[in-house]
Amino acid sequence: MSQVSEERLVDVGGLTLNVQEFGDAEQPALVLIMGLGMQMISWPDPLCAGLAERGYRVIRFDNRDSGLSQKFEHQRAPGPLKLLISRKLGLSVKVPYQLRDMASDVVNLLDVLQIGAAHVVGASMGGMIGQLVAALYPERVTSLTSIMSTSGARQLPQPRAEVLKVLMTPAARSEEDYLRNAMRTWSLIGSPAYPPNDEALRARLLAGYRRxxxxxGTARQLAAIAACGSRVNELKRIIAPTLVIHGRDDALVPVEGGEDTARHIPGARLEVIDGMGHDLPEPLLSDFVEMIAGHAGAAVAN
Structure with missing residues (x-):
């Protein structure tokens, strides 16, 4: 069993982030960046422990505006409809912060933890952030793994219509409303070949809600994604060995997003998983550990 630290709040460049570590602090660092509106606990404990057992200092944290990290409640984000129209028309829109700011958060966290360079792993929006960290701070990234993410290129397929409709649902006003909406969302974007047990999923969703x-915060993060636009030019600058993992049945970020990401990063390797949607299904966790740890190890060996 790997060592697990207590969660703690750390100041990173004037911003407070909630952080937790798995494994030996003397081992190579591996940073996990979660996606839109998700908390660090969405990185499953078995995945974190498995990577730690493979010899890594695994660091997970709540992004700004999520979990127990600092919120920006004094700032309002444009509504999703305005963001969608602006993106389609190629118009700029004022947002509270940019994905580049969230990439800076990661680098500032490494500074505070006195880590020179780390293996960076990001899921969904976290993959976008990881891409920017690798592109803008190449000396800080030993390897990059981008999971169920995208290049942001405008011509790529968008989420399925029924998924967009659910994402446009107004914020829940009660725990009951939240649970109903969240269960509906995960039924649409989860992995069709690896459906979770409803009771286990419900417990996980409630734990996140109550935490x-x-x-x-989710609206502000969504605005940051919309304002970022295409990262194709940044992807072409990435020199870190890169692994792109994507589900073939992803209804939120279609597989073309992963393919386009790998296409633009020099030397990137693409792993498309049949039956996987926009989640980290329990039956695949050991596979993720092997892919991520194997990629990180090969990056150092080469």
Missing amino acids: SYCPG
């Missing part, structure tokens, strides 16, 4: 429910 921290911040729909305003």
